[in-house]
Every structure is written in C-alpha cells, then in structure tokens.
Amino acid sequence: MKFAIQINASPYHSNVGQTAYQFINALLAMGHEVFRVFFYHDGIFYALKHATPPDDELQLTQQWSDLAKRHQIDLVVCISAAQRRGLLYLDEAQRQGKHDDELAEGFRISGLGQWVEATLVADRLITFG
Amino acid sequence: MKSYLFILRKPAHSGSYLQEMLDIILTTAAFDQKVGLLILDDGVFHLKHGQNPEKTGIKDTAAIFKALELYDVEDIYTEQESLLDRGLNGTDLCLPVNIIDRKDVGSLMKQFNVIVSG
Numbered sequence: 001m002k003f004a005i006q007i008n009a010s011p012y013h014s015n016v017g018q019t020a021y022q023f024i025n026a027l028l029a030m031g032h033e034v035f036r037v038f039f040y041h042d043g044i045f046y047a048l049k050h051a052t053p054p055d056d057e058l059q060l061t062q063q064w065s066d067l068a069k070r071h072q073i074d075l076v077v078c079i080s081a082a083q084r085r086g087l088l089y090l091d092e093a094q095r096q097g098k099h100d101d102e103l104a105e106g107f108r109i110s111g112l113g114q115w116v117e118a119t120l121v122a123d124r125l126i127t128f129g
Numbered sequence: 130m131k132s133y134l135f136i137l138r139k140p141a142h143s144g145s146y147l148q149e150m151l152d153i154i155l156t157t158a159a160f161d162q163k164v165g166l167l168i169l170d171d172g173v174f175h176l177k178h179g180q181n182p183e184k185t186g187i188k189d190t191a192a193i194f195k196a197l198e199l200y201d202v203e204d205i206y207t208e209q210e211s212l213l214d215r216g217l218n219g220t221d222l223c224l225p226v227n228i229i230d231r232k233d234v235g236s237l238m239k240q241f242n243v244i245v246s247g
Contacts, residue, residue, distance in 0.1 A: 008247070041149055081149060112156040119243050120131060120162075127246055 002033045004122035006115070009129030010042035011060045016129035017046055021063060023126070028071055036074040036118040037064075039107075043129065044087055047077045049104040061104045068106030075107045076114045132163035134241035140171035142182060147175060147190045150247050151197070158200040165204035165241060166197070167234070168226070173211045178223035191223045208234060 005024060009016045024034050039046055051061045068075050077087065088100040089109045103109060119125045135154050139146050158164045168176060175190060182189055197205070205226045212218055212228065219228055229237060238244055 006245075040153070041146070080152060084145060112153055113160065115153065116157055116160045116162065119133070119157075125243050125245065 001123045002035050002121065003027055004035050004115075004118035004125045005037045006125060006127040007037065007039050007043035007046065007129060008041040008127060010045040011051075012045075013042065014129055017043065017060065018058070020126075020128040021067065023128075024067065024073070034071070034073050035122045036076055036114065038115045038118060039075070039077045040081055040115070041129070042085070044077050044082045044085055047075070047082070047087060047102075047104050047107040049102050051104075065104050065106040076118075077103070077107050077109045078115070079109050079111050082109055130162055131242040132165070132240070133157050133243045133245060134165045134167055134238060135245045135247065136167045136169060137172035137175060137247060138168075138170045139247070141174040141177070141180070141190055142187055146247070148188065148193065151193050153245070154202060155196060155200050158197075158202050163204075163241075164200075164202045165206065165237075166202060167237065168205070168207040169211050169234075171215075173207055173215060173217060176207065176222040176224055176226065177217065178221060194224055197224075206237060 005020055007017050007020050011017050027034055046061055046064055048061060053059060064075060067073055087102045088096070088098060089103045090101040092109070093100040135150065137150060141147065154164060154166065175194070178191065180189065180191055205224060206229050207226050208231055209228050210231045
C-alpha cells in the first residue's frame with residue numbers, strides 16, 4: 001500500500017515525529033511504499049540543519065536525512081509554515097535579502113500543492129500530531 | 130478526485146493553528162477536491178461570534194472562516210454535544226453550520242476518502 005505521512009508537531013514539544021519515524025520504518029519493513037512525508041505546522045522544525053542536540057540524545061534531524069537517503073523518501077517542508085517560523089532555504093533567503101541556509105540534507109521546501117498531490121496518490125494519509 | 134474531511138478540535142487562538150488549517154483546506158478546495166469541515170470539542174470556540182481578538186493583537190479568525198464560502202467549502206459540520214458541553218448553541222455561531230449528533234459523526238466520516246485530523 002502507498003502511504004502519505006504528515007507530521008505537525010515539533011521535535012522537542014512532543015514525540016509524535018519519532019512515532020512517525022518508527023511507523024515509516026515498520027511500513028518499509030513490511031514492503032509498503034511511503035510516497036511522501038509532509039512537514040507542516042511546527043513539524044517543520046525537524047528540518048533545521050543546524051540543530052545540534054547533545055551527543056547522547058537522538059539526532060532527530062540526522063535520522064530523517066539518513067532515512068531519506070537510505071530509502072529515497074521525499075521529505076517536503078511546507079514553505080508557508082517554514083517562512084512563518086524563520087526556516088529559509090538559500091534561494092528563498094536570497095530573494096528576501098537574508099543569508100540563511102537552514103534546510104537539512106534530504107529535505108526540500110515546497111507548497112501545499114505537494115500535500116494535496118501526496119494525498120491523491122497515496123492509498124492512506126496518516127497524520128501525526 | 131477525492132473527498133476530504135478536515136477535523137478541527139483545538140480551541141480558538143491556538144497560535145497559527147487555524148490559519149494553517151484554513152490554508153490547507155483552501156488549497157485542497159482550490160485543487161477542485163470535495164472538502165468538508167467537522168468542528169469538534171474545543172474547536173467549537175472558533176465559531177463563537179462576537180470575538181474581539183484584534184484588541185489583543187490577534188487576528189480575527191472568524192473573518193478568516195468567511196473565506197471558506199469563496200472557495201465553495203459549504204459542508205461545515207459541528208457536533209451538538211460539543212456545543213452543549215461548552216454552554217453554546219446554534220445561535221452563538223458566526224457561520225451557518227450543520228449541527229449533528231455525536232452518534233452520527235461516524236457515518237459522516239464514512240462519506241469521505243481522506244480524514245485529516247488537526
């Protein structure tokens with residue numbers, strides 16, 4: 001079955017992103033397909049490139065980057081939610097006269113149309129948070 | 130084409146929650162999908178008329194709700210029990226909505242392909 005996943009909560013306010021991560025790994029292990037993971041609301045904070053948690057904690061952003069690389073999963077961060085919270089990718093930052101480049105590897109920034117597409121393509125949408 | 134039921138359960142003025150929910154609802158409608166809205170629990174406070182949030186610098190969310198009509202989102206439901214539990218009834222609401230009983234929520238959900246909880 002083809003799944004679309006939506007993550008709405010930030011990494012240090014709730015554990016739902018971690019639950020989603022484990023859910024995705026379980027899906028893949030069972031032979032299902034994850035068409036896209038869409039980060040919305042405070043979920044966009046998973047994509048912060050410079051998040052530097054202590055070494056003995058889970059490296060949450062790195063974990064997602066590794067997952068994307070390992071399984072070619074499309075990780076999309078909502079552009080309006082990201083801009084509202086100050087997460088800018090290089091090209092958008094330059095357009096706004098800023099110098100940020102905050103997006104971690106394996107993530108890309110795009111619009112809500114990508115969410116609609118994911119829900120149209122997938123057999124199931126599962127939201128976390 | 131699919132049909133989507135968006136469910137609002139958080140109270141009014143929960144940060145940018147409502148603005149972002151309305152963004153996703155209106156985007157879905159703009160892609161010509163069938164869209165419904167179900168407002169449950171503390172979400173019913175979104176519908177309370179006579180709010181003056183701009184006095185505290187907060188956006189008037191009741192005004193944003195009116196945008197739904199422009200996008201032909203007219204299937205808006207709320208639950209009788211959620212209203213009554215909070216001392217509200219149909220006359221307190223800023224939008225025309227369908228008020229359904231809790232026992233009918235399940236059958237409403239079955240009419241949609243995608244349920245988006247929020």
